[in-house]
Amino acid sequence: MAFTDRSDLYAAVHEEGINRVVRHIMQQRPSLFNYATPYFLQNPGLLCVPIKAAPEVTAAGNPLFTVQTPLPVLAAMPPVGLNYCLQFTDLALDFHDSDTIKLPPELGTLPAQRLALYMKGCFGLGCVLEDFYRDLIPLAEAGAVSHGDKPFYGLASLPSSQERDPIVPPVRKLTCFCLELYAVLHFEWGPIGKDEYLKMRLDRLEIVDLKPEEMENILECYAEAVLRLGILPRLSIKIEKMVLDITRLLRQQGLQVGQQISLVPAPVPAAVPHNPAVEDDQLKAFVNLVIQP
Amino acid sequence: MAHLTLAVSEGTFQRSFDLLKRNLTFQDSDLQDYGAFTLGYDVKMHLEGGSVDLRDDNTIQIKELDIRWDRLKVIIGLDIPRICVGGGCINMPWPIPDICLPRICVFSADPDVSISPDFASLVAQEISFTGSLVARYFDVSVPLPSPDPCQLLRVVPLPGNNQWQIFVDPQTMDLDLFDFPDIVGDLIEDALTSAVTALIPGGWVRDLILAIIGGVADLIRTILDIPDDIEEWLSDLFNVSFGLLDFIGTLVLDFFASCNPIYAIDDPFEILPAAGGLIPVRIPIRNLSVRAHDLEMVVQADVGA
Numbered sequence: 001m002a003f004t005d006r007s008d009l010y011a012a013v014h015e016e017g018i019n020r021v022v023r024h025i026m027q028q029r030p031s032l033f034n035y036a037t038p039y040f041l042q043n044p045g046l047l048c049v050p051i052k053a054a055p056e057v058t059a060a061g062n063p064l065f066t067v068q069t070p071l072p073v074l075a076a077m078p079p080v081g082l083n084y085c086l087q088f089t090d091l092a093l094d095f096h097d098s099d100t101i102k103l104p105p106e107l108g109t110l111p112a113q114r115l116a117l118y119m120k121g122c123f124g125l126g127c128v129l130e131d132f133y134r135d136l137i138p139l140a141e142a143g144a145v146s147h148g149d150k151p152f153y154g155l156a157s158l159p160s161s162q163e164r165d166p167i168v169p170p171v172r173k174l175t176c177f178c179l180e181l182y183a184v185l186h187f188e189w190g191p192i193g194k195d196e197y198l199k200m201r202l203d204r205l206e207i208v209d210l211k212p213e214e215m216e217n218i219l220e221c222y223a224e225a226v227l228r229l230g231i232l233p234r235l236s237i238k239i240e241k242m243v244l245d246i247t248r249l250l251r252q253q254g255l256q257v258g259q260q261i262s263l264v265p266a267p268v269p270a271a272v273p274h275n276p277a278v279e280d281d282q283l284k285a286f287v288n289l290v291i292q293p
Numbered sequence: 294m295a296h297l298t299l300a301v302s303e304g305t306f307q308r309s310f311d312l313l314k315r316n317l318t319f320q321d322s323d324l325q326d327y328g329a330f331t332l333g334y335d336v337k338m339h340l341e342g343g344s345v346d347l348r349d350d351n352t353i354q355i356k357e358l359d360i361r362w363d364r365l366k367v368i369i370g371l372d373i374p375r376i377c378v379g380g381g382c383i384n385m386p387w388p389i390p391d392i393c394l395p396r397i398c399v400f401s402a403d404p405d406v407s408i409s410p411d412f413a414s415l416v417a418q419e420i421s422f423t424g425s426l427v428a429r430y431f432d433v434s435v436p437l438p439s440p441d442p443c444q445l446l447r448v449v450p451l452p453g454n455n456q457w458q459i460f461v462d463p464q465t466m467d468l469d470l471f472d473f474p475d476i477v478g479d480l481i482e483d484a485l486t487s488a489v490t491a492l493i494p495g496g497w498v499r500d501l502i503l504a505i506i507g508g509v510a511d512l513i514r515t516i517l518d519i520p521d522d523i524e525e526w527l528s529d530l531f532n533v534s535f536g537l538l539d540f541i542g543t544l545v546l547d548f549f550a551s552c553n554p555i556y557a558i559d560d561p562f563e564i565l566p567a568a569g570g571l572i573p574v575r576i577p578i579r580n581l582s583v584r585a586h587d588l589e590m591v592v593q594a595d596v597g598a
């Protein structure tokens with residue numbers, strides 16, 4: 001049976017290929033997946049998880065993580081910030097029908113024509129050492145009583161924003177925890193503007209082993225918003241890109257025929273039962289070539 | 294299982310081929326002055342007919358593609374040295390005025406004589422071609438042979454990085470410099486059409502006769518093309534080009550094609566561009582292959598670890 005029995009063009013990508021691409025991105029652009037305060041520029045060994053970067057990254061002097069401002073300590077006067085890091089350490093996809101990703105019981109087994117997403121993220125916070133408290137507390141007390149004209153030593157007028165650089169206590173060891181997120185997604189065709197795109201849609205997600213349940217729900221709610229509004233829209237692929245951008249190739253060869261060619265998904269179910277199809281560990285797209293007379 | 298698979302059906306190839314034929318025209322003109330004479334050309338051509346066929350032996354066959362000339366003018370000009378007579382004056386005694394002869398020059402223009410016959414209606418070519426697509430890896434660290442046989446034939450400069458390159462590997466070529474069946478068929482059809490149009494200004498009778506003339510001309514083309522069809526069939530059967538011109542043409546094409554890829558993919562392949570001082574993200578491409586069979590062409594590749 002030929003790949004193109006049911007359409008003019010056929011494109012497929014295997015889950016292992018996508019996961020390798022993800023690993024390459026994580027290793028060559030680690031700053032997309034790791035966020036930390038400047039303290040870790042000199043102390044990368046203190047991060048929750050060592051960052052595996054490609055040799056070219058360090059050779060080019062590229063950052064291993066995106067620098068973040070320290071986490072402000074509420075009401076502290078003078079301002080104090082805590083070191084922290086947020087790291088996304090694992091990211092993998094699993095197309096139906098293999099089960100390289102074991103979904104948690106809450107999500108059940110992976111349905112047909114769906115893909116599973118696994119993501120692991122770790123958060124670490126540098127707690128203030130007791131020695132440092134001894135030094136900081138007199139400063140904080142002095143700062144508080146300087147507003148002594150106000151009742152309750154100024155509790156009614158907490159500083160709204162930090163007016164100067166915060167004091168950032170050093171860290172000997174981060175306190176880290178990791179969360180695992182599982183999601184079930186599917187692909188569909190749809191327009192963005194005038195063009196047809198392959199889009200990824202979220203069905204359900206689950207953050208495992210988090211208590212209390214309300215906190216888990218809140219985090220899942222936030223993760224869903226980030227995925228649906230922030231990340232997935234950026235992963236939409238224009239239909240021409242899936243087949244090596246035929247019109248661009250023709251233009252490069254000096255042939256101005258792009259306006260006569262368009263690519264459209266093969267109709268479902270007239271031509272194919274599923275399009276795009278997620279099966280046999282692959283994402284398959286069936287595309288027809290329409291040539292205007 | 295390959296990580297990436299792309300397949301194109303034979304029907305899509307045929308429709309794309311038809312689209313290319315409709316859009317692909319070539320025209321050029323030039324005129325050079327060599328002193329005593331000028332030489333030039335003014336040509337415009339397009340493609341007609343032909344078919345494309347994907348075959349089980351991993352080859353693609355383009356069959357009987359006609360090259361049609363809309364203009365095929367050869368311009369020859371001759372610059373004859375200027376010849377002048379007269380212009381002198383005869384001094385006459387006073388009071389008779391001097392008699393001056395008018396100066397008459399000939400062949401003052403450049404060129405003085407120019408002819409530009411148009412051979413478009415007399416010339417037609419037909420080409421058949423069989424070849425396969427081959428993927429090869431260009432490793433920039435491997436030194437080129439010395440001397441480099443491709444040095445003069447390379448259209449695109451050598452890449453500065455590793456690449457997967459796709460080449461056309463010609464098997465056979467049949468080029469009819471003078472496609473006599475089509476030339477004769479066109480001449481007969483044009484002559485008869487003109488005669489009938491002159492005799493019968495319009496109406497269904499004329500349309501009917503013109504349709505019959507078209508059919509007869511096609512029949513003549515087919516009959517006259519039989520020897521060429523047999524030659525192409527034999528050439529395809531034995532996988533060798535018959536005829537000195539075709540043999541040399543295949544050799545030249547083979548050599549040219551092996552030096553110039555029709556498509557190239559960088560390895561590693563850039564998927565995220567450099568931005569804000571960050572290096573680009575590149576993925577290694579492995580095991581790129583191209584193969585054709587009766588129904589489709591398939592390109593496959595893996596992503597390196």
